[in-house]
Amino acid sequence: MPIPIYTMYTYRIYRIMANTDTFLIQEELLARINEKMKQLNSMRPIPADALGRLHDEMRLVHTYHSNAIEGNTLTLQETKLVLEEELTIGGKSLREHLEATNNAKAFDRMGELAKKKRAIDHVIIQEIHEIVTRGILEDAGRYRTRNIRITGAVKAPPDWSKIVKLMDELIQKIAESKKHPIETASFLHHRFVEIHPFSDGNGRAARLLTNLYLIARDYPPVVLKKEDWGKYYKSLRAADSGNLEPFANFIAKAVDENLTLYLSISGGKDELMPLKELATETPYSQEYLSLRARQGLLDAVKIGKTWHSSKHAVEKYLSEHGKKDV
Structure with missing residues (x-):
């Protein structure tokens, strides 16, 4: 009897994750990130007002880009007006407004959980998804109970009856991972969207969970930009084939970029x-x-x-x- 594709993939990736001598991130990039983290840690505690400004900025740009990747047509300025002024933008749908406010609320909740160093589990995953899709999906916060097909995807997500078992395995691997946090976050993100545990909203939830994992380990949040969606999906497709390296480096570059933004608050030469x-x-x-x-x-x-x-x-x-x- 042939081994199911998802089982073969899981075994291959889990074998890679178990090998602590395997480094997926480019050496020069990782060295730069480590250097910046050392500098950022030397600045702690960061003044509350500066942290507040950074949070508000990351909340806005993450919400805009995460939604734009999924087809939301609100501009960055329109998203800012919806979130900060609670305005309704003419010509935009109710769903697009809900996607903006929901994603921002989920970002806030993700930040609260990260501060408490909460381990990612079923409860947190479903809570984040429920906030993101509240008022949009009837099954918000609940794993799907039917099979689906993703347009343009090479293969269909796993059968719905396997979701709880696959998510159990993912949660365990994340908890036990000895890999570099950015590699583990990349694995979490890709494997989550590959399992596709919810009927919709998986990409938004994955980007929030990735940030939850990183922030809980003192990294700044990452913003995956709309302009980079081509590289984003291309590297995810490579991971579908068992090569996580392009995606791990894609996430690492996003971490590197936001570290630069965080360090800039010190002023001077930064x-x-x-x-x-x-x-x-x-x-x-x-x-x-x-x-x-x-x-x-x-x-x-x-x-x-x-x-x-x-x-x-x-x-x-x-x-x-x-x-x-x-």
């Missing part, structure tokens, strides 16, 4: 500035520095459509690559 301003203090043009940022050689983040970096990051780039470029 303050984020547009590359146009920073370029005046280098031998390079704004366009050239933007290219190096896209290549990942210059530590920078894109805010809106504009690349930002810091004097600290530019100085580091010049010390490591300056002579080669001139």
Whole structure:
């Protein structure tokens, strides 16, 4: 009798997860993340007002991007008006408004659970999903009781009767994982959406659970951006085939970017500035520095459509690559 596909996949990934000598994240990227984490930890406790501003910003951008990835048409500014001013946006559906307010409430709840270092279990998973889909799905917060097919997917999610067993296995593996937290968070995210335990809203729930796992381990939340949805889904498809490395690096880059944002609150040389301003203090043009940022050689983040970096990051780039470029 042939072994079910999902069982073969689970065995292969679980075997990888059990091997603590396996590192999926690029060495240079992981070193940069570790260095930033060390710097962030040295800044703790972060002033409450600064933490509050960071929370509000992450809450807004996470809500906007997570919903936009799923097809919500509210813009970032419209999402801000819905969340902060409780306004109704003309021409937008009730569902889109609910998706915005629900996701923001779920983000707040996720943050509360992370502060308490709560381990991820069935209760938390279903609670997060219930908040995200409240007033939208009839079965909000309840595992699906029917089989479904995802448009464009190579294979269908597991039979609904296997969900509780598969989720038990996932919860146990996450609890026992000795891997780097970012690798474990990546595994959690992918395996969750592959099991597809709910009839809808799995992507939104997965992104919140990923952040719950990371924040509980003192990492900043990650924002998976709408502009990167192509890379997001491509790396998830690679993980479907048993190769988690692209997705782990995708998540790691998101962690790296938000660490840069968190460190910028200290000001000084870590303050984020547009590359146009920073370029005046280098031998390079704004366009050239933007290219190096896209290549990942210059530590920078894109805010809106504009690349930002810091004097600290530019100085580091010049010390490591300056002579080669001139």
